[in-house]
Amino acid sequence: MKFKTKVIHAGQEPDKSTGSVIPPVYLTSTYRQEEIGKHKGFEYSRTGNPTRKVLEDCLAELENGSLALAFASGMAAEHAVLSTLRPGDHVVACGDMYGGTYRLFEEVFKPFGLEFTYVGWEAAEFKQAVKENTQLFWIESPTNPLIRLIDIREVADIAQNNGIRVVMDNTFATPVFQQPMELGADLVIHSTTKYIGGHSDLIGGAVILNDRNWYEKIKHIQNAVGAIPGPFDSWLMLRGIKTLAIRMKQHEENAIKIATFLKDHPVVAEVYFPGLESSPYYELACRQMAGFGGMVSFKLKNGNSETANRFFRKLKIIALAESLGGVESLINYPAVMTHGSIPEKQRAVIGITNDLIRFSVGIEDAGDLIEDLSTALIG
Ligand SMILES: *Cc1c(COP(=O)(O)O)cnc(C)c1O
Secondary structure: OOHHHHHOOOOOOOOOOOOOOOOOOOOOOOOOOEEEEEOOOOOOOOOOHHHHHHHHHHHHHOOOOOEEEOOOOOOHHHHHHHHHOOOEEEEEEEHHHHHHHHHHHHHHHHOOOOOEEEEEEOOHHOOOHHHEEEEEEEEEEOOOOOOOOOHHHHHHHHHHOOEEEEEEEEEOOOHHHHHHHHHHHOEEEEOOOOOOOOOOEEEEEEEEEEEEEHHHHHHHHHHHOOEEEEEEEHHHHHHHOOOOOHHHHHHHHHHHHHHHHHHHOEEEEEEEEEOOOOOHHHHHHHOOOOOOOOOOEHHHHEOOHHHHHHHHHHHHOOOOOOOOOOOOOOOOOOOOOOOOOOOOHHHHHHOOOOEEEEOOOOOOOOHHHHHHHHHHHHH
């Protein structure tokens, strides 16, 4: 099945009892057993629910994995993966990452005895950071919020040579534009809140992998802790996924136009988008991605929170908000908003300065978006 067919059909067959083309929302906490332990695969909805199962089967196919677990949020998915480690285990992560992931590492897992080393985006830095107790490499690409790319295959090769597993957060690229398993990643994480859901109407997360043993451990944690998505949210995600392929195409088309417009704008100092031929990541993007994505970051000349606020206030279509990946355009001030939980010193190392703006380009008319930006930038 080609990807555009998968997003419509993967994991989904007409309902056996009614023929319903769309998977029903199974709003039930429990399931009748004919005899003790004799059931149709479901016992209790924390452990498993048919609507969630359809979503998990669908997600596994989209990422070319064999197994998937859906969670109540991206953070819950990350929490479950990290919970399979033990005190004394070491994780090497690219420092240019989602602020909440950094907070989870430092404030939740570090006190329980996990060790973290933050490196840059070059594969060689991962190699240098390897220690005897290193269990995981943790990467995002494109990174958040500076839209840098990491050579996934190179990082995966280093991991494999050292008996380390690669966790890849594919939230920004989505399986439409990047297939991390094909490039050597062992486990893919999503905040399905973003492009997978696609409509800014839910919070969700997912884990996709092939290793059954690791899957069983994560599933055990999910069942023991309980951070599951409800049946209705699972259904909303399935509904969102149906248009994932065409949405991503439009996000990208608009992002290319926006990045090109910003690059030549007199008050813009720098634009971060791998789809610009002038980007240091253009060549790598062409090699490991099937598209450039819909995230564009940029810096304002002499920008600070005041000039940024003046710009944000003038925007009429584009909304200042946390999050990304919805059909509507959202703009964000990482230093205080999405990445405020990263200490200022660490932010400076990564390049999250007070002139940085992150733009999740929506699927509105690109001309309208450019006009909105243009008016707000000049004023
Ligand atoms: C939003 C986000 C997360 C966290 O997911 P939630 O669904 O908000 O819990 C993790 N990684 C990336 C790249 C994100 O953008």
